[in-house]
Amino acid sequence: MDKVDKIAGLREILELDPKNSFARYGMAMELANRGETAAAVGEFDTLLANDPGYTAGYFMAAQTLAKAARTAEAIERLKAGISSAVRSGNSHALSEMQAMLDELEG
Numbered sequence: 001m002d003k004v005d006k007i008a009g010l011r012e013i014l015e016l017d018p019k020n021s022f023a024r025y026g027m028a029m030e031l032a033n034r035g036e037t038a039a040a041v042g043e044f045d046t047l048l049a050n051d052p053g054y055t056a057g058y059f060m061a062a063q064t065l066a067k068a069a070r071t072a073e074a075i076e077r078l079k080a081g082i083s084s085a086v087r088s089g090n091s092h093a094l095s096e097m098q099a100m101l102d103e104l105e106g
Contacts, residue, residue, distance in 0.1 A: 006026075006030055007027065007030050007031070010023050010026050010027040010030065011027070014027065018050075019050045019051070021047060021050065021051040021054050021057075024043055024046060024047040024050070024051075025047055025054065025056065025057055025060075027043045028040050028041075028043035028044045028047060028057070028060065028061070028064075029060060031043060032060065032063075032064040032067075037064055037065075037067070037068040037070075040061075040064050041061060041064060041065065041073075044057050044060065044061035044064070044077075045061075048061070048080075052084065053084060053087070053088055054084075055081060055084045055085050055088055055090050055093045056093065057081075058077050058078065058080055058081025058082075058084055058097065059078070059081050059093060059096060059097050059100070061077045061081075062074040062075075062077040062078045062081065062097070062100060063100070065077060066100070066104060071104055074100075074104055075101060075104050075105060078097050078100055078101040078104070079101070081093070081097045082094060082097050082098060082101065085097060
């Protein structure tokens, strides 16, 4: 399946179920991989507004922002993600995001 088909398929799922976190995350990742930073960040924003506990969304949004040299926004996203990881007890995500935060702030 090519990327256009993948995005079309994810759009169909999201039309039926706009709060489907897995599909929303997939859409954001596809857009990020295509270099469509603004669209990807918009999808991450929607994901996290609908599902603030979706910890991976914060980390991948931060990585997308950092790649686009939007460091201050990436740092904000990491701090929110670290809070989410602490709330959910996700120590692996916490350590990954803390390492990235240390690198960006360093």
